[in-house]
Every structure is written in C-alpha cells, then in structure tokens.
Amino acid sequence: MNLYKYVSESINNKLGFIANLEVPRNRAFGDFSTNAAMVMAKSAGKNPRELAAEILPQLQELDFVADASIAGPGFINIKLRNDFLWRAASQQKNAKTTAPKKIDLDYGGYNVGKALHIGHLRTSIVGDTFNRIAKYLGHTTKSYNHIGDWGRPMGLIIAWILEYGMPTNAHELNKIYPASTERAKNDDAWMARAKEITAELQSGNPEYKQIYDDFMKISLAQMDDVLHRLNLLPFDATMGERGVAPYVADTQKILEEHNLLTESDGAMIVNVKTDNDNAPMPPLMFRTSSGTQTYAAADLSAIYYRTKTDHPDIIGYFTDSRQNLHFQQVFRVAKMAEITNAELFHTGFGALTGSDGKPFKTRDGGVAELLDILDLSTDAVRSRVSDAGKKLDDETISAIALAAVKFNDLLHDVRADYVFDPNQITSFEGRTGPYILYTAVRLNSVLKRAGDIKNTTATELTDDERNLLIATLDFERTVQSAFDNRATDMIANYAYDLCQLANTFYHNCPILRDDVDDATRARRLQIVQITRDTLASAIDLMGLTIPNEM
RNA sequence: GCGCCCAUAGCUCAGCUGGAUAGAGCAUCGGAUUUCUAAUCCGCAGGUCGCAGGUUCGAAUCCUGCUGGGCGUGCCA
Structure with a gap:
C-alpha cells in the first residue's frame, strides 16, 4: 500500500482541502505532519495555531490516527495506530498504475567496433533500471539499443x-x-x-x-x-543507425511535405530556431554535403519508425548530457513535421569525472573500459573474501562485484556529474551495493532458519519495528516518484535507507534467541519477511541479484 | 560571446512537496558480539548550504545579479 498517498488523501477528504503532507525530519514529532492550518490560515484570516486547534478533532476521527497534536508555528503532527500500520504493511504491494502507457525507451547506444567504456555505464544501468521501474508500474515498454553502426x-x-x-x-x-x-x-x-x-x-x-x-x-x-x-534486461530491439536507414527517405518526404528542408552549403538542413530563442539553436542537419546520413536523420527516422510500428505514448532517451541540444533539435523537428504525437523526453547524464573534476581517465590517460571496471571490482571482492577467511563461489563474487558498480552508479542524481573513484568501487563498507546485498542475505538467513512463517497480528510495536514497517510502506511511492521524475537514484537511496533501518532492527531486536517469547518472535519474523520482500523488489529494480551467502 | 547544468561537513553524496534542531557514508577518535552473518550496530567530532540581494509567517529549496567549474554552441556520433 502507498501509505503516503492513503494518508494524504484521507486527510484531504476529511478537511475538504488540499493540504501538504510531510514526513517530519525528526521522527519524534510523529509519522506524518501537515501544514494545512498554516496554509489555510492566510485565507481564513486566522492564527495558524488557533485554526489547527479547530481542525484537530476532525483529524483525530480518522481511523488510522492514534494521536494528533499541534506543534511549532501550526504544524499538526500525526502518529499512526499500530494495528493500522501492521495491516497496511502486511498487505501485498500493488503499485500498478491505473493508466498504463506504451513507452519506447532508447538507451545503451553502443558503437560498433569500439569497446564499451565507462561512458556507457550510466546509459546502460540507468536505462535498464528505468525500464524495470516502468514495467513494475504496469507500463508496456520496448527497449531500443540504438547502436552506432552506420556512420x-x-x-x-x-x-x-x-x-x-x-x-x-x-x-x-x-x-x-x-x-x-x-x-x-x-x-x-x-x-x-x-x-x-x-x-x-x-x-x-x-x-x-x-x-x-x-x-x-x-x-x-x-x-x-x-x-x-551487467545483468541487463535484453533489449527488445537492437536497431540503430543502419536499422532506421530504410526509413530516412520516408522521413525526408515528410519534412519536404511540411516545407521544412532547405539546402545550405550542399547540406540539407531544417531551421529550428524560433523568435523566442535567445539560446544558440543551430539548424538540424539532416544530410551532410558529402551525402551521408547524419545522426539527427537517424534519430528522426527512428521516431518515425517507432511511431509507425509501436504507437508509443512516450518515447524516452537516456544519454549523456552533451546530447541535450541535439535532442532538443530532433524533438522540435519531430513536432514541426508532425512525425509523432508521443511525449518525447531526454534525460541527459552528467559526466563521470576524476577527483580533479575532469573527465575520468585511467592512470595511463586512456578511457577506462567497462569490463575493466567490473574486473577491478571483482578482484577487490575476491581478495576481501579471502582476507575474511570466507569461501564464496565465483557466481557470488561476481554478483557482489556487480552490485558494487551498479549501485554506486545508481546512487547519484543522473543529471549531475559525479566523481568516479576506483577506490570507492572497491570499498564495501557503508553506502554500497554489497551493504544492500548483505542486508538481504542476513534477512534471508533468519527466514531460512525460522522455517514456516505464520501471519500474526500486532498492536504493540517498538520504535525500531515501527520505523522499519513505515519505511517498507514508502516503497510504492518511491517507485512512482522515481518514474515521474525519471530519477532512478531514488530507488538506490531508498534501498539504502531501508537497509539501515533493517540492520538497526536486526541488531536491537533478537528473533530466534531462546529468551524471545513466541508472540514477539512471530511478530518480528513477519517484519523480517515484509522487509525482505520489499528490499528484494528494490534490488530487482536495480538489476542486482541476492547471493545465498556472503 | 550566448545557452544549459552544477556548487551542501576534510572527501563522496542525500535533501526532486518551500517548513520545526540541514542528514548519511568514508576518513579520524571511542564503544558493542561467548548472541539470528562484524561486509553489522552505537557514539564523539565535523556546516556562514559558493557570494550578495529579493519573495515568504518560514528559503539549501523559488526569483535576480555575481563568482567558480563542467558541457554545448551546423557537416564527429
């Protein structure tokens, strides 16, 4: 259940007013807080605290509210009832959208004849995770690897x-x-x-x-x-510049029909600059003076092809931000020529830099290859495992190493540059992929030892238990938000926060020890199961796999 | 020149709904397990949120200007 949405809508219905629901930074204040009174105060011409006192009884009537109180300048803090929380957390998660869309996704974009390098990391990982998110929400996606194979x-x-x-x-x-x-x-x-x-x-x-x-x-x-x-979902289509080449003529015809093509210095261009542009807006080059197909022609033809065959509602691109202007031009022409009705978006990534802020290079000054980075991480995991005197098979070691690389990449805001530090990739403490997997392995280990788990009910919950359950109830909102904002990093940050709470709970709340009474054990086992299931979903969205042991 | 993006702790980053005392991780220092996995947990310390104005009851968050950095700015893709 999307707890935030449920509570927010319930309060709005009750008050007949769209209020802003917040999660207080300081959880001691409550589970949620609303600034309704402060917002309403202005139009009502009342003191926020007085107004809060007036609406407080209405909120207390809501069946999920255990306690509501006024604080500070007029916040109303709400604490949820434990039995409500328990029922909500025990429900099967359902984040399916009521308005499924057809989405064409374009990421990867590998070049033929070149090794995949560090620059392909983000487009692959972020694109793949976005694809998984869209599917999770019930949208229909088609992923295109628009390979560079014809230039x-x-x-x-x-x-x-x-x-x-x-x-x-x-x-x-x-x-x-x-x-x-x-x-x-x-x-x-x-x-x-x-x-x-x-x-x-x-x-x-x-x-x-x-x-x-x-x-x-x-x-x-x-x-x-x-x-x-990289454990990516297979592309639904590997169809790049060459694949769309047969559709360039059709696309050109459409441009001609709209009187958009002009000849300039032997090349064929489309002017996309409008009077409102104060930004540089060079024309889109459709065909070079030497007669070769341009990448703009390929991308336009791809839109033409995809619209014709897939009828997508949305076409989305995940590339690095240096292509921002390019896609602006392509999107403008696609709309001017009415090639598609689909919503078009392009998410441009920041660069991976070295610690000097310059684009990342290997020690010898070259571009780091993607497989080298995976090897680096794998070696680090292997030596760590052997240092700790553990014995893990190669498959497990690979899974941990991949988690380190992918999670590190997903963690950062996709739009911003981030510093790529090989030492960070090979350090597995704290906010890292291995931490996420380790948490999942621990939870699995408890469940395995416990055997069958029976559903129970609970009205008394410790702080550690409550915090963890509330966090699991934030999963659906996070996935939706990651989709809406095209911000895959929200999933990674959510997973980390959940793991922190899970590990604190794990540490403070014994489960299988002899001195734990049956009711407590049953309750905690169910919490472990709920948490594990939620975490497993997040891990799956990131394209990671949980090892059997670590 | 013009445009886009970025600037938060020593370092790497959250804070994508404008709210209460700005949060994590790493590094430093100090603790915790004869216990369900110590790749864990707990604590100390660390901040004029780049600078200056503005809007607001309230600004890291919105607006304007400035400084610094990255990227882009027609025949590479």
Missing part, C-alpha cells in the same frame, strides 16, 4: 581492414577505430577515403558490406557479453 567510424574501420586485414576477435577490432582516427588526423587522403567508403557503404557497395557484416558479428557478440555481465 563514419564504419568507413574508418573498413579502410583499415582493406589495408591490414580482418580482425579475428573483439580485442583486435577495438584497436582499429582509434588507430584509423589517429591516422586520419594527419592524413587528409585517409580521411577522404574513409568518408568515401562510408558514403558507398550506405549506398550499397557489396564489397564494403561484406567486410562490414564480418566485423559486425564480432562487435555484436561483444555487446551481448557486456549486457550479460
């Missing part, structure tokens, strides 16, 4: 392969693009050749197409490997 990098790679031969594995393949780009910097003829090959590949040159198909296989296998290791 100039393809020409650069093919040019290299023509000269030096086909790579046999991903490691070799990944070296080609950087090498070829480096050469193009000082070799204009090489760059011209790459551009030419790109244009010819796009217009169907069979020789280039064959080479392309060959290294594409290596690249797709590499992507699958990473997806698997």
